[in-house]
Amino acid sequence: MHMRQLQRHPRDQAPRGDAPALHGPQPVLADEDMSPGEERKMRYVIVGGSAAAISAIEGIRSVDSASSIDVFSDEKTPLFSRVLLPYYIAEQLTKPLLNFRSADFFEKQGVTPHMGVRVREVSAGSKTIETDDGASHPFDLLLLATGGKPHIPPIPGIDKKGVSTLKTMEDAERIYRLPGKRALVIGAGTVGVEAAISLRKRGLKVSLLEKLGHILPTLFDEEAASIVRRRIEDLGIEVFTGERAVQLRGNGQVKGVVTDRRDIDCDVVVFAVGLEPAVELAEKAGIEIGSKGGIKVDPQMKTSVSDIYAAGDVVETFDISRNANSMNAIWPCACEQGRIAGLNMAGRKTSYAGSFRINSIGNFIGIPAISMGVINAEACEEYASGYNFQEIKKRTKDSYWKLVLREGCVIGAIMVGQTRKAGLITMLLKKKIDVSDSIPLLLSDNLNFIDLLPLLRLNADKFLEPEYKELMDTGH
DSSP states (O other): EEEEEEEOOOOOOOOOSSSOOOOSSSSSBBBBOOTTTTOOOEEEEEOOHHHHHHHHHHHTTTSSSSSSEEEEESSSSSOOOGGHHHHHTSSOOGGGGGBSSOHHHHHHHHHEETTTOOOOETTTTTEEETTSOOOOOEOOOEEEEOOOOEEOOOTTTTTTEEEOOOHHHHHHHHHHOOOOOOOEEEEESSHHHHHHHHHHHHHEEEEEEESSSSSSTTTTOOHHHHHHHHHHHHOOOEEEOOEEEEEEEEEBOOEEEEEOOEEESSSSSOOOOEEEEEOOOHTTTTBBBBBSSSEEOOOTOOOSSTEEEEETTTEEETTTTEEEEEOOOOOOHHHHHHHHHHHHTOOOOOOOOBBBOOOEHHHSSSOOOEEOOEEEEEEEEGGGTTTEEEEEEOOOOOOOEEEEEEEEEEEEEEEEEEEETTTHHHHHHHHHBOOGGHHHHHOOOOOHHHHHHHHHHHGGGGOOOHHHHHHHHHHH
């Protein structure tokens, strides 16, 4: 076990970032020309059609079963799970199995879908949206769930045939149909690694290029990444780190990529260099954008403009692990934010407590691998403020474990090769429980829930009564 004492500060600090003031009418309003006590139906409009949007529909319908809901998405294929697209490319799942809701979801929920329809403008003043065909649609309450868009670096030759991103169903189908035999995936984050493995399973010769010093840089530190890299290379994938693409070559069809170190032959190129929040509609509507580049929202997912909400990969919210606002663009966060936005739009006040990033990539590399929260203490905004940070590591040949602590509380973890404790660590992080005196226990290979009961009892005040009762019942 390796423990590194980093810094010391005598006290913790309240979360930073002031939330916008609450504003806007309650979703159900009385009309002057209606009978006393009769309620006017609302017009809900949702821009976006993925996790946050679908969860928002369910949130609204759990409160308001009668009002109209219109959903607009520039993607033609609805209800598919983005995280499953690599399985489609690898021919492990057929297209119908990518759906995370049934094909009749919109019909059952009483929703009017507008698939393949791009919204080009939001008018906060007139409370309308305008689509590319010039049509105008009014709303009483609007949700922006526009997600993220792939970052496309300005590299010469990027417009050649055989080049694609991987974000939409259309992208996945394009990659699936490409006739090439040798692929280069640029960007070794989660999407890039999974895309590379998918193409390899299809029989292509595959290379993976990452400009930073190790693969999966937002998920793992260098030690954890080295274990994962070996597994990827064992699959027959070439991995190049610490170098960047500078040009795509070929006459019309891509034939190779020139990096700052070498020339790589390929006839398929997949760009997976991250997502940017799609905030263009929000910016044009005068909605406040936060310091991280996403739409700024309050705990009820309201934006700075009355009657407009936002949720999912396009927003920045409070990060429990970092004690600051952050962009946690992952599927579970989008679902929860969308649900809370929907509840609040329908008049049931519900607050979003914040989140932290959890990523798993084990299904594709053949060994369990998870990270959560802060993976490097130095990356935390509070690191320079004198707080007490610790990094505790345990390493074997094929496994790696790391805990990151601030003032004795878990704020992050990496687990490669052994992830059975992930649920316990997640609970300790979420509840901000001081584990200073329990480090050997947490690192034990035989740790189980019963071992943590004394620690949980000491911190009973951090749990809601039903939560605590369930924990105690589990332990008996």
